[in-house]
Amino acid sequence: MDRDRAREVGRVEHGGSDDPDVLDLSANINPRTPMGVEEVYRNALEDARRYPAEPPDAYRDAAAGYVDCDPEAVVPTPGGLAAIRLAIDLAVEPGESVLVPAPSFSSYAREVRLQGAEPSFVPHEEILTADPAGHSLAIVCNPNNPTGTLYPREDLLAFARQCRETDTHLLVDEAFLGFTEQASLAGTPGVTVARSLTKLFGLPGIRSGFAVATGEMREAMVAARRPWNVSVPALATGRYCMCQSAFVETTRNRVREERALLRHGLDDRFAIRPSDAPFVLIDAGGPGVDAVLKTAADHDVAIRDARTFRGLDNHVRVAVRDSAATDRTVEVFADV
Numbered sequence: 016m017d018r019d020r021a022r023e024v025g026r027v028e029h030g031g032s033d034d035p036d037v038l039d040l041s042a043n044i045n046p047r048t049p050m051g052v053e054e055v056y057r058n059a060l061e062d063a064r065r066y067p068a069e070p071p072d073a074y075r076d077a078a079a080g081y082v083d084c085d086p087e088a089v090v091p092t093p094g095g096l097a098a099i100r101l102a103i104d105l106a107v108e109p110g111e112s113v114l115v116p117a118p119s120f121s122s123y124a125r126e127v128r129l130q131g132a133e134p135s136f137v138p139h140e141e142i143l144t145a146d147p148a149g150h151s152l153a154i155v156c157n158p159n160n161p162t163g164t165l166y167p168r169e170d171l172l173a174f175a176r177q178c179r180e181t182d183t184h185l186l187v188d189e190a191f192l193g194f195t196e197q198a199s200l201a202g203t204p205g206v207t208v209a210r211s212l213t214k215l216f217g218l219p220g221i222r223s224g225f226a227v228a229t230g231e232m233r234e235a236m237v238a239a240r241r242p243w244n245v246s247v248p249a250l251a252t253g254r255y256c257m258c259q260s261a262f263v264e265t266t267r268n269r270v271r272e273e274r275a276l277l278r279h280g281l282d283d284r285f286a287i288r289p290s291d292a293p294f295v296l297i298d299a300g301g302p303g304v305d306a307v308l309k310t311a312a313d314h315d316v317a318i319r320d321a322r323t324f325r326g327l328d329n330h331v332r333v334a335v336r337d338s339a340a341t342d343r344t345v346e347v348f349a350d351v
Contacts, residue, residue, distance in 0.1 A: 045217035084202035095211025098226035118324035163290025223253035280345035
């Protein structure tokens, strides 16, 4: 791959504003973090003077408890995207085909192409009924980004069985699953689950996550993973966060309530996709995306231009955060 092509496929679309005066509703990050996490991070400094344990068993134990799987199946990674890249790298060969939902996270296709393979795009609502035969890998985002679709667990398990029958590996990105009550697919044979602590715990810069895999994929991931690939502070804060069940429950309730209030405040003028995620996808309607973005900017609010997602030409995505953010969002759309 030439350098220009590598730069092109290397771009990652996450949204986000660095302006402290702007309310950032373009990135789906929890505005709150667990109480006590700052002290945990600070106290990790002394331990950072030594190499961490390898493998980091305490972190794997916490992750296993968090998603209810065998600790041996947990592969620590510096964030969810690192888990996704590792799985695609190991499951895909040049020239092969990969089932990819659309619209969805742009990095799936990017990572597939980095391996010299080709994404085969499927509408996200049809991904679980697509035939996996002839594809080396199938990717599912649950809940899907940017639509917020949460797939029924029994349908996911049925698709996983079909993938095993066709010798197609299944990668399930559960970056937003912690905002729901649905159980993880972690530990399901033939499935690699990618998890991130970025979204739910509001710590994108920590770069803490993990993959869960079984069988040959688990063995390959363990062999390919670099020693000490997650820093001591990331291990410490991640371990702490994954044990904060009360924080998780409070966050789920808040997001569910604010999402309902946001829909109520907007659905008289705009079409909003049903969502089980900490964001909503909104059809910009007659005013159009540019008008919505401009009005939001005039209100010092950043929202995501969803035209960056395949197949969406008149949509924006708005993060669900707290009551103040909900009020500002309703105010923005009332002025469009």
